[in-house]
Amino acid sequence: MDKAFDFKTAQERWYALWEASKAFEAAPESGKEPWSIVIPPPNITGNLHMGHALVNTLHDVLTRFKRAQGFDALWVPGTDHAGIATQMMVERQLKAEGTDRHKLGRAAFEQRIWAWKEKNQGAIEHQLKRLGCSVDWTRNRFTLDPSLNRAVRHVFVESYKAGRIFRGPRMIQWDPTLQTALSDLEVKYEERKGKLWHLRYPLADGSGDVVVATTRPETMLGDTAVAVHPDDARYQGMIGKLMNHPLTGRQIPVVADSFVDPAFGTGCVKVTPAHDPNDFAVGQRLQLPSITIIGFDAKMTAEAGEAYAGLDRFEARKRVVADLEAQGFLVKVEDYTHKISLSDRSGAVLEPLVSEQWFMDVKEAAAKALEAVRSGAIQFTPEHHVAVWQHWLTNIQDWCISRQLVWGHRIPAWTCASCGELHVEMEAPSACCTCGGKELIQDPDTLDTWFSSALWPFSVFGWPDKTAELARYYPTSVLITGYDILFFWVARMAMAGLTWTGQVPFRKVYFNSLVRDASGQKMSKTKGNVIDPLEVMEEYGTDALRFSLAIMAAPGTDIAMSSARLEASRNFCNKLWNASRFVQMNLDESVTLETEPEFGEAEFWMIGRLREVLTATTKALEEFRFHEASDLLYHLVWDDFCATYIELAKVQLLSGTRAQKAAILHFLDILLRALHPFVPFVTEEIHEAVLEGRLPKGEPTLLAQRSWPVDDPILRIQGGDATIIPRFQTVLSAFLHLKAEGGVDPAKRVAAFCSLLELEPFTEALKSIARLESVTFSKDDPSSPTRTVAVVAGGTVALELAGLKDPAAEKVKLEKELAKLEKELEPLRARLADESFVTKAPEAAVAKLRGQAEEKEQRLTQVQALLR
RNA sequence: GGGCGUAUAACUCAGCGGUAGAGUGCUACCUUCACACGGUAGAAGUCCCAGGUUCGAAUCCUGGUACGCCCA
Known part of the structure; x- marks a missing residue:
């Protein structure tokens, strides 16, 4: 063996051997009890980062441990198609080549992404191997595999039939950069310094005006009402009156709705049902018209009026404010810090828009997931995540599952070109069932990536078929993942698992920590403090x-x-x-x-x-x-x-x-x-x-x-005296201590003395480790003017320091020792003298303390004797 | 605004009712026959603050303060 471990060659060698010997493959025929875990599938776009390194290390520790314990341990590997992330990556490439997905066309673009996937998927898999992950590669899965696609379609079609998936116009979060709808979870809120504009709206009968406050003045072009709180005394007389819209000249009513916060601004707000979630809700409640003045491209539509149509929404804001000011409708402008919603993916400022999308009603599933955790069918570690789980699942909203992307599971819905009938089926229908029309157009949208991720724990085992693997390895034993995807993934797997298999997808969930840099800062590319696990493996192994x-x-x-x-x-x-x-x-x-x-x-x-x-x-x-x-x-x-x-x-x-x-x-x-x-x-x-x-x-x-x-x-095997080695250690360190304190060169061999006779069999060990000339065992007091002495538990030890010994120093040393013992004994004696402690504390605690005190008292006596 | 988490040695963190630990760093010494990616000895802490429960609190409870995260 070499003097140091050469990790570089070992790492390459062993993984290949493990794989070749099928050490990581599940053994369904073995008769062993199964134990299973599925990998949180990394994005195919990705490189192994510290988060992956952590989660997969923990998976591997557990899997190897369980395998060694004699379980038929199966760790299923796989990768995720990661809809938006992957499509963005390839689109960036196209841009560099001077083209884009529209020029390329859908089919060619999709082809291009598949090619990219084939080329890059190996990278993350290779990195998992470098990390030593003991996954069963014969069961490698990809979220877009045909078998997983079948599971996705099955869930979609069955949910549609059950009325849990439906299509309709709703207000959604629109990402104008990526040109797709997003789910509520993909929205990040950020505090920004902005303005609060106060605008004056005149009453149509000329009897006065009201002032509304807004952070988005450009949306006023789509106002269809002004709202006040029904109980707000200031505005009682105005409810139901009409007012003239300052810029469009439309007449809009003053309405009352309790969503208005009388304390905010003037207590009077403009209502734009097409561009704000709250206003949308008011619009629905009060049957207000909805005017879409901002389009999917984030530019003003024709509805916004000639003066503004075609302008970017932020440009339009400036123009609207300028026009209002010119016409005397701008009352005042305040600095105002408010939260804006950004796309978690592209960083773009999101636009709430009314749009035709697919939604999934998950209320029933959420109730099941709540119950599973409540009853302990799924256990969390650490437990405190349960609170967050409960809060989110009790307040859950319909899930917007359609994405205007190419890369993903295509929605299995076809519209008849002649009669408009919608068909939701596993396979493309050959003809319309209503009119017999032959031209059926598939919905161009794909599903949210998390839709397929939700099915992962059972789709990897061939579900919806009742496979032997599914029966054997599902539910999985544990899920290890980051708490940052508690809702995105964990909750949705729980809901999907309980809905479709009637079982929990995993019995235990362990939420791993976040890996930060050395000073506890979150790692980020912009901060430049990212620690790359690949480099770490290179440098430290x-x-x-x-x-x-x-x-x-x-x-x-x-x-x-x-x-x-x-x-x-x-x-x-x-x-x-x-x-x-x-x-x-x-x-x-x-x-x-x-x-x-x-x-x-x-x-x-x-x-x-x-x-x-x-x-x-x-x-x-x-x-x-x-x-x-x-x-x-x-x-x-x-x-x-x-x-x-x-x-x-x-x-x-x-x-x-x-x-x-x-x-x-x-x-x-x-x-x-x-x-x-x-x-x-x-x-x-x-x-x-x-x-x-x-x-x-x-x-x-x-x-x-x-x-x-x-x-x-x-x-x-049991045997021997369990206390003998600890005593040996005490004496050994006492010798070393005496040597160091006496200023003896560690290499100089001196004669030693020990009163603990039971350690005589360890003479050679003491001599060799402490480098002593000899050790003499005797019950007699070993102190002499030429020796240095120490009192240990159970006896005294001494070293011969002829010529080196300073008697005064020895006395000082012993006095110091005495003082130290006294100081240590003080609280012990006090507590043992305390009646309430002795009577109320458990016997073991008292006995332990008494033992400590006795040992110290004994040493104290001996040190005192030496000083005499 | 609501919820959660964290505050312990110079740094990064364990411990979470019986009186303070690790790794790193620091000081001094040692190349002794597995290892200097090593060994020996040592210094270093109002366990955030204030109350309370308890024979006993870093640990449990209440209230602060600071920082972080999540949801509105």
């Missing part, structure tokens, strides 16, 4: 990246990714590598896992540690406490195995028996199996270097196929 993500993945808190953390993880991999290297160097060929091991105190202690930590690690993983699991293993390897056990075993190993070497081989084997889910590459590499040829017959040669070690028979 995939295992270091994975371990860093896992150890920081405390539920409910964000992750601050830093080079310091990555270095720590890389160093950990190196530590594991070198510990293994040490073991490997000291083994003879004849030692295998079948060699009968021999256990001494150190081994019994190590077994105890392994048993304790692996039990805790298993529990932590079952409960998604990835950070705890990784932290436990980190310290097990570094502190217990390397710093304590190996240091102790060194003395034996250099001259040890095969039986002793078999013990350490077992320990390493167990550690590798436990760490493999977290750091698969380095552990697999070590496994080959150390365990090859030493595994029992029939045992898989790949670590990726071996079992989770918590039930290893070795761990059931």
Whole structure:
């Protein structure tokens, strides 16, 4: 083995071997209990970013853990067509080539995107492999696959028949840049500094006027009323009167509706049903006419009047304000900060427009999803996301599912050219069922990307067919995803799953954290603080990246990714590598896992540690406490195995028996199996270097196929004195401490004394680790004018410092020690003297404290004796 | 305006009723035969503030303050 782990070659090598050996493929015939998870399908446009790295690392840790536990673990991979994102990408390419999708035509454009998809899909898949994801590639899916398309059409057609999908004119959020409708979820609100214009509208009978306040004066061209609150005393006499529209000359009524906030502006607002969601609602309630003055291109329509038609909406705003001012209708202008709605995708200012779109009524499904979480059929970690879930699902609105895009699932609806009859069918009808007309035109729109994503957990298994896979692997065991897509995806999967399969799509949901930069800032391209996981894997190794993500993945808190953390993880991999290297160097060929091991105190202690930590690690993983699991293993390897056990075993190993070497081989084997889910590459590499040829017959040669070690028979062995190694550690560090404090060169060997007779078997270890000349064990007081002494729990230790020793310094040292003990004892004595504590606190707590106090009192007495 | 989350060592974070931990950084020392991507010793904290519950609160409750996120 080399001196350091070369992750670059290992990473490339092992993934290919894992794949070739079918280590990640599900085994439906195995008779094992199934455990399944589906990947949150990354966009085909995408590159692996830190969010993907985190979510997929956690998936992989869990999948490898479950596979090792003996489940038939299946992780289904796949990619998402990502409607808008992908189409935008290709459109950008076209623009660079001096053309666009309209010139190209729909069919050619769609072809072009497919070509792009074929070319680029491999990138994200390759990156998942680099991350070590143990997915079953034989079941790779794409959201536009024919089988998934069939599922989409099935849901669409059945929902339509049930009346849950319908088409109609509604006010939607229109993205003028992308030229498509969006769902409410795709709208982002941003605070902008703007103006509040106060406009004067004169009453038609000349009896006065009212002043309305607006942030969008250009829409006044489409006003069909002015509204006041029905209880507003100021305007009682005006309700029902007509007024002259300042610019169009139309007469519009003053109406009353309780949506008006009397405290806002003048308490009197203009009503533009065609261009504002609230006004649209008022218009519906009061049967007001609706005048569309802004078109889908965000330019003023002919309805806006000759003076404005064709103007961009923002240009029109300036013109309207200028005209109003010129004619004396502008009362005043105030600075005003308000929220505007932007497209989450293009960033364009959205235009609320009335448009013919497809909608899905999800109220019934939402009720089911609410109940599933309420009843515990779906469990959230962290739980606090339940509150948000409930709020959103109880207030859910119809979902606008149609998009004016080319890239996506085409809506399975055809209109008869002759009679206008609408046909919603699985396949294109050959003739109109009403008039027999042969010309049927398919709806040009496609579905919101999330429509197909919602079906993902069961469409990947061949639904709507009742496949064997569906029966075996659905519902999936867990869903791991970011809370940012709680509504977009998680809620919709829950609703779709419950509606169409009658089952929850997943039993548990773990919401992973957000990965931020080293100072806790959100990563963004504009800030330039993006940490690229591909570069990290290049520089620190995939295992270091994975371990860093896992150890920081405390539920409910964000992750601050830093080079310091990555270095720590890389160093950990190196530590594991070198510990293994040490073991490997000291083994003879004849030692295998079948060699009968021999256990001494150190081994019994190590077994105890392994048993304790692996039990805790298993529990932590079952409960998604990835950070705890990784932290436990980190310290097990570094502190217990390397710093304590190996240091102790060194003395034996250099001259040890095969039986002793078999013990350490077992320990390493167990550690590798436990760490493999977290750091698969380095552990697999070590496994080959150390365990090859030493595994029992029939045992898989790949670590990726071996079992989770918590039930290893070795761990059931009990024996020895569990307190002896901790006592050894205390004495060892006391020697080292005395050496450092006495100013002794660490390399200088001095004579040592110890009153803890039970540690005599560890003489050689003490000598070698603390670099002592000798250790003399005796009950007698070891203090002398030439020695330095320390009192530890259970006895005293001393070092011979002839020539080096300063008696005055020794006294000062002991006095300091005395003071320290007194100070530590003070609160202990006080609490033990407290009647209410002793009587009311649980016995264990009192006993623990008493033990601590006794130990300190004993040391205090001994230090006092030394000072005499 | 409503909801949620977070405030702990210089930094990034664990802990979440029994009296404070990790990683990194810092100081001093050590190239000892797995590892300097290492080892040893050490310094470093009104656990945001104010009340309350409790024998006991960083931890639970109430109210503030600051920051972040989500929904109107």
